[in-house]
Amino acid sequence: MLSLSLVLAAILVSFRHFSWGMELDLDDPDSLRLATALLADGILDYYSGKDPGGTVGMFTNPYYWWQAGAAWGSILDYGFYMENNTYEGHLIEAMLAQVGERIDYVPAEQATTEGNDDQAFWGMTAMAATERNLTNPPEGQPQWLALAQAVFNTMASRWDDSTCGGGLRWQIFKFNDGYDYKNSVSNGALFHIASRLARYTGNNTYVEWAEKTYDWMQDVGFIADINGWHFVYDGAPVEGDCRNTSRLQWTYNHGLILSGCAYLYNYTGSDIWHERTRNFLQSAVVFFDDDEILHEAACQGVGPDGVNTCNVDQRSFKAYFSRFLGLTAQLVPESRTQIMSWLRASALAAASSCSGGYDGHTCGMNWFIGHWDGVYGLGEQMAALEVFQNLRCLDRPAPYTAADGGSSIGNFAAGTTPVKYRAPPLNINRGDIGGAVIITTIIGITIAVCVVWLVI
Numbered sequence: 543m544l545s546l547s548l549v550l551a552a553i554l555v556s557f558r559h560f561s562w563g564m565e566l567d568l569d570d571p572d573s574l575r576l577a578t579a580l581l582a583d584g585i586l587d588y589y590s591g592k593d594p595g596g597t598v599g600m601f602t603n604p605y606y607w608w609q610a611g612a613a614w615g616s617i618l619d620y621g622f623y624m625e626n627n628t629y630e631g632h633l634i635e636a637m638l639a640q641v642g643e644r645i646d647y648v649p650a651e652q653a654t655t656e657g658n659d660d661q662a663f664w665g666m667t668a669m670a671a672t673e674r675n676l677t678n679p680p681e682g683q684p685q686w687l688a689l690a691q692a693v694f695n696t697m698a699s700r701w702d703d704s705t706c707g708g709g710l711r712w713q714i715f716k717f718n719d720g721y722d723y724k725n726s727v728s729n730g731a732l733f734h735i736a737s738r739l740a741r742y743t744g745n746n747t748y749v750e751w752a753e754k755t756y757d758w759m760q761d762v763g764f765i766a767d768i769n770g771w772h773f774v775y776d777g778a779p780v781e782g783d784c785r786n787t788s789r790l791q792w793t794y795n796h797g798l799i800l801s802g803c804a805y806l807y808n809y810t811g812s813d814i815w816h817e818r819t820r821n822f823l824q825s826a827v828v829f830f831d832d833d834e835i836l837h838e839a840a841c842q843g844v845g846p847d848g849v850n851t852c853n854v855d856q857r858s859f860k861a862y863f864s865r866f867l868g869l870t871a872q873l874v875p876e877s878r879t880q881i882m883s884w885l886r887a888s889a890l891a892a893a894s895s896c897s898g899g900y901d902g903h904t905c906g907m908n909w910f911i912g913h914w915d916g917v918y919g920l921g922e923q924m925a926a927l928e929v930f931q932n933l934r935c936l937d938r939p940a941p942y943t944a945a946d947g948g949s950s951i952g953n954f955a956a957g958t959t960p961v962k963y964r965a966p967p968l969n970i971n972r973g974d975i976g977g978a979v980i981i982t983t984i985i986g987i988t989i990a991v992c993v994v995w996l997v998i
């Protein structure tokens with residue numbers, strides 16, 4: 543009898559731990575706070591900048607530099623939505639450490655592999671810092687708005703009329719694979735950043751760039767309109783005039799365009815942007831199953847047995863899509879019912895996947911099975927965090943503008959004039975220096991002892 547109840551208790555305990563995932567009560571702010579804190583901490587577990595010898599701003603292998611920029615965007619919104627500034631120090635230090643010598647997010651260490659999309663993801667984090675009124679860096683240091691403008695200006699300067707009638711190439715440099723490909727993430731990000739800068743600054747030059755980029759993507763067929771359905775395809779080689787299009791649809795491309803339209807509609811009030819916002823919103827249904835659970839349709843199937851061929855980058859796309867849905871809901875009141883319904887269903891499903899790892903709250907990729915699928919990484923952790931924290935989008939202010947709530951100092955010419963910048967030395971406090979001296983001394987003595995031992 544005793545042993546039977548022990549077995550039962552054990553089964554119940556394991557059911558609790560392995561089947562229910564992370565507890566999340568959608569309508570209890572404390573529950574959301576607890577869940578997002580665990581996930582944000584999980585993201586920082588992958589941050590190498592906090593380890594001795596690690597690079598400030600970078601995440602551990604195999605996460606590329608672009609994803610680091612994107613992850614800081616998740617941490618930034620964590621701070622804003624959950625009203626928790628625990629990680630602000632790391633965030634600001636990371637964002638300044640990676641601006642590069644020309645203060646445009648093309649640092650020398652990345653320059654040889656960096657694409658337009660990579661630069662754009664850091665630029666979007668700078669844009670979010672501007673719109674969320676993140677603490678401004680001290681005078682003399684790069685400022686958030688000017689950084690977003692530098693990313694915009696340098697990207698716009700790469701507009702290439704020599705092939706396909708315009709557009710950005712994927713890569714910045716000729717010697718990189720992908721230089722001969724034009725794609726939606728690079729052009730969509732230019733459109734998206736231009737839309738945000740337009741609304742924030744009130745300068746209509748950015749609207750003109752957004753229109754030009756959107757029109758080009760539509761002309762070339764990257765943005766398709768099929769009986770009112772609006773889709774965003776991956777891209778095409780410049781050979782063949784960008785007509786041989788890869789029709790893969792990624793959540794983050796759809797989100798870049800949807801939310802860009804939402805910014806433009808919010809700023810201009812125009813019928814065209816209204817109509818486009820509505821169409822992209824309705825068409826986003828292709829990324830949800832019948833129960834409104836989000837999935838990365840191009841590399842992930844629906845349901846417990848759905849295939850998963852998503853690579854390390856693609857596994858993070860649901861994070862940005864959730865972020866862009868939250869922005870859209872903030873800016874376009876009529877989108878709110880649909881977006882909150884998607885976010886709520888997906889958050890519950892994602893929470894059920896967060897039962898993995900030695901910590902018991904590592905999140906998985908498949909949100910359909912009600913427990914962890916054995917897959918883990920920075921992308922999975924970010925996707926769950928973003929879908930959770932965007933549940934707060936209507937409880938927190940919409941993106942500020944220069945005229946209303948924002949305080950970052952900009953520079954319309956940022957990125958167009960040569961500068962030579964060195965990030966400030968890190969703030970190492972006396973305790974850390976003391977520790978470093980002791981460690982150096984110990985290592986020194988150890989080497990000396992070894993040498994003596996070898997000689998003897």
Ligand SMILES: *[C@@H]1O[C@H](CO)[C@@H](O)[C@H](O)[C@H]1NC(C)=O
Binds near residue numbers: 575578579628
């Ligand atoms: C703030 O965030 C940190 C890091 O995620 C977490 O440990 C802490 O519990 C959070 N505080 C509150 C009040 O939620």
Ligand SMILES: *[C@@H]1O[C@H](CO)[C@@H](O)[C@H](O)[C@H]1NC(C)=O
Binds near residue numbers: 782786
């Ligand atoms: C179009 O792209 C496909 C897949 O990349 C390739 O196999 C095919 O040869 C291309 N067609 C042309 C006409 O370039």
Ligand SMILES: *[C@@H]1O[C@H](CO)[C@@H](O)[C@H](O)[C@H]1NC(C)=O
Binds near residue numbers: 807808809
């Ligand atoms: C723009 O966004 C603000 C903030 O949410 C909202 O109050 C306003 O109604 C929006 N404007 C339009 C035209 O939708």
Ligand SMILES: *[C@@H]1O[C@H](CO)[C@@H](O)[C@H](O)[C@H]1NC(C)=O
Binds near residue numbers: 942947949
């Ligand atoms: C933005 O930050 C500035 C500078 O810290 C501050 O004066 C201002 O009140 C902040 N705006 C909002 C809406 O909190």
Ligand SMILES: *[C@@H]1O[C@H](CO)[C@@H](O)[C@H](O)[C@H]1NC(C)=O
Binds near residue numbers: 745746747954955
């Ligand atoms: C608007 O932005 C453009 C492009 O960055 C800049 O050249 C122009 O000077 C700005 N206009 C005003 C009135 O500040």
